[in-house]
Amino acid sequence: MKFTKKDIQELPHVHKINLVNSLSGYKAANLIATRSNENITNVGVFSSVIHLGSEPPLFGFILRPTTVKRDTYNNIRSTGYFTINAINSEIIEDAHHTSAKYDSTISEFDQTDLQTEYLNNFYAPFVAQSNLKIALKYSNEYAIEENGTILIVGELIECYVNENMLSTDGFIDLSKGNTVAINSLDGYSKVDSPTRFEYQKPLKIVKPQN
Amino acid sequence: MKFTKKDIQELPHVHKINLVNSLSGYKAANLIATRSNENITNVGVFSSVIHLGSEPPLFGFILRPTTVKRDTYNNIRSTGYFTINAINSEIIEDAHHTSAKYDSTISEFDQTDLQTEYLNNFYAPFVAQSNLKIALKYSNEYAIEENGTILIVGELIECYVNENMLSTDGFIDLSKGNTVAINSLDGYSKVDSPTRFEYQKPLKIVKPQN
Numbered sequence: 001m002k003f004t005k006k007d008i009q010e011l012p013h014v015h016k017i018n019l020v021n022s023l024s025g026y027k028a029a030n031l032i033a034t035r036s037n038e039n040i041t042n043v044g045v046f047s048s049v050i051h052l053g054s055e056p057p058l059f060g061f062i063l064r065p066t067t068v069k070r071d072t073y074n075n076i077r078s079t080g081y082f083t084i085n086a087i088n089s090e091i092i093e094d095a096h097h098t099s100a101k102y103d104s105t106i107s108e109f110d111q112t113d114l115q116t117e118y119l120n121n122f123y124a125p126f127v128a129q130s131n132l133k134i135a136l137k138y139s140n141e142y143a144i145e146e147n148g149t150i151l152i153v154g155e156l157i158e159c160y161v162n163e164n165m166l167s168t169d170g171f172i173d174l175s176k177g178n179t180v181a182i183n184s185l186d187g188y189s190k191v192d193s194p195t196r197f198e199y200q201k202p203l204k205i206v207k208p209q210n
Numbered sequence: 211m212k213f214t215k216k217d218i219q220e221l222p223h224v225h226k227i228n229l230v231n232s233l234s235g236y237k238a239a240n241l242i243a244t245r246s247n248e249n250i251t252n253v254g255v256f257s258s259v260i261h262l263g264s265e266p267p268l269f270g271f272i273l274r275p276t277t278v279k280r281d282t283y284n285n286i287r288s289t290g291y292f293t294i295n296a297i298n299s300e301i302i303e304d305a306h307h308t309s310a311k312y313d314s315t316i317s318e319f320d321q322t323d324l325q326t327e328y329l330n331n332f333y334a335p336f337v338a339q340s341n342l343k344i345a346l347k348y349s350n351e352y353a354i355e356e357n358g359t360i361l362i363v364g365e366l367i368e369c370y371v372n373e374n375m376l377s378t379d380g381f382i383d384l385s386k387g388n389t390v391a392i393n394s395l396d397g398y399s400k401v402d403s404p405t406r407f408e409y410q411k412p413l414k415i416v417k418p419q420n
Contacts (some may be wrong), residue, residue, distance in 0.1 A: 001376060001387075004368045008267055015380035022382035023344055023369055025296050026391040026401060027261070028235030050258055051237070053357040054230035057218055060354075074306035080395060086235050092405065100410035111413055120212075128367060134233055142352045144270075146408060147263040153356060158214045159233055166211060170225035172232035174393050181236040181391045183384050187404030191236060194397030195302065200310035203321055 018184050026181040029087040029188065031095055031114070032061065033125045034075030041107045041125050042071045044098045047182040049084055057156035059084065059136060061147050067085055071104050073152070080138050080155060081123045085130035088178040092188040120158065131162040131177040171196070228394050236391040239297035239398060241305055241324070242271065243284035243335045251317045251326055251335050252281045254308045257392040259294055267366035269294065269346060272359050281314050283362070290348050291333040292364065295340035298388040302398040330368065341372035341387040381406070 008016055011174070019059050034042045046063035061084075061159075063073055076082045087095045094112035102108060116125035126133045136154035137171035143150055173194065180188045182203045218226055237257035244252045257274035271294075273283055286292045297305045304322035312318060318327050319335070325337035329345070336343045346364035353360055375386045383404065390398045 001373050002368060003371070003373050005267065005366055008366070008369075009265070011380060017264045018380035019382065020267045020366075021261055022380075022384065023267070023342065023366070023371075024259045024269055024294070025238030025342075025389055026236050026259045026384060029238065048260055049234045050260055050272065051231055051234045052359055053274075054220075054227045056357070057215065057230045057233070058356055059234055060356075062260065064251075064263075082395055084234070086313060093407070096407045097410050100412045102412050104320075107411075132233065132235075139356055140354075142354070142361070144268075144350075144352070144363065145264060145267055146349055147266070148363075149262055151361065153354065155356075156215055156218070156230075156233070158212060159218075161211050161213070161233075163211050163352070167228075170221060170228035170232075171394050171397065172229065172235060173397075174232065175253055179235055181401055183404040185383050186409070187381065187383075187406045189385060189404045190390055190402045191393075192400045192402070194393045194399045197303070197306045197396045197398070199349060199396075200307050202310045202312050202316075 022184040023112055026183060027094070029180045029182045031085040031087060031098065031127050031130065032072055033085060033127055034072055034081070035079065035085045035124050036075045037078050040105065041109050042075055043108045043127060044072050045087070045095050052153060058153060059134065059137070059156065060151050060153045062151055064149050076138050076152065079123055082136055083124045083126045083140070084134040084136065085127035086132035086174070086177065086179045088131060089180050089190050090178065091129050092180060093144070094186065096186065119160065122157070126160070132172065132179065134159045162171070174185065228370060232394040236393060237306070239390045241295040241297060241308065241340065242282055243295060243337055244282055244291070245289065245294045245334050246285045247288050250315060251319050252285055253318045253324055253337060254282050255297070255305050262363060268349070268363060269344065269366065270361050270363045273362055274359055280307050286348050286362065289333055292346055292348070293332070293334045293336045294344040294346060295337035296342035296384070296387065296389045298339070299390050299400050300388065301339050302390060306396065306398065307396045329370065332367070336370070340384065341375065342389065344369045
């Protein structure tokens with residue numbers, strides 16, 4: 001089935017955002033946690049966390065400034081720190097509930113069974129139930145002119161990985177931690193064990209044009 | 211297990227990139243296809259495609275300028291067009307092979323069983339075997355100062371979705387198309403049917419602090 005840009009623009013709002021959010025494929029499922037200068041914790045579900053580079057280890061995420069997740073932004077800018085916590089299948093319901101628009105004075109940690117965990121004196125809380133957690137320092141941000149979103153960039157300070165997920169070559173098998181993937185805006189999926197491939201080199205024989 | 215930034219910096223290169231690429235969670239698995247002004251097609255696997263917004267429908271991906279995928283960048287800049295094609299489990303081996311460093315004069319479409327498909331006179335080819343395909347026009351790019359990567363932004367012109375994947379509310383069930391997710395650099399995983407949740411509103415009763 002074909003949809004032109006105009007077809008999409010004319011869809012009802014919910015139909016449109018469900019569709020367009022599906023098109024890019026699976027998204028990472030993470031909880032970003034922060035703590036304000038007033039000591040109020042915040043945790044929100046984000047499906048836009050991306051790997052930006054490994055030397056140094058850099059990650060980014062997209063923030064839509066008009067959403068409740070402004071608390072996340074304000075806390076990151078005022079304190080400089082945040083954590084990214086992988087969502088596993090045991091906590092998807094509470095993780096998704098953090099998308100509700102709570103007032104800044106209320107912590108989503110108090111409205112759900114998600115628990116704060118403080119490790120190694122890092123300022124921002126981790127999510128205790130997560131088995132893959134990154135502590136990050138705010139590095140930079142880029143305003144996306146086309147639609148007013150912001151790409152936030154953070155650098156890894158340290159990370160915590162459950163040992164059962166870790167392979168001898170550094171690969172973390174996310175399926176061993178029941179890490180989920182997000183489909184569109186509100187779909188959470190369990191994922192099978194990965195098939196891994198070798199580093200690819202060009203074929204020595206060039207195939208004829210097909 | 212804990213890794214500090216320094217621990218990671220001291221890991222052997224492959225170990226380091228396997229680990230850091232795993233930390234952000236599952237990644238979208240897509241093939242980006244282009245055609246040069248000289249009529250040479252190109253297709254490459256990308257795990258960094260993200261949804262940037264729905265009104266208008268905008269997508270982005272991260273390009274590491276030092277890799278072979280420079281062909282993708284050059285073709286997008288010189289012609290203005292590209293396609294994003296979801297990878298399904300039937301084509302993972304060929305999709306991964308496109309990461310091999312072929313010379314610009316050789317098309318990955320000729321070195322694999324991936325086939326070009328031209329739809330509605332769009333300049334860039336689609337991947338015929340993909341069941342979820344987006345035609346995009348280059349919109350902008352943002353240089354990530356921290357590590358020299360580039361965020362390329364494109365706007366949807368049209369998209370093609372297999373009807374069996376489409377729900378009545380616009381949600382595309384990626385699992386019905388056997389769309390895979392990427393784990394780290396070289397792991398491809400099949401994904402289960404999603405559990406969908408309602409739009410979340412704050413709880414009326416504020417829970418006591420835990």
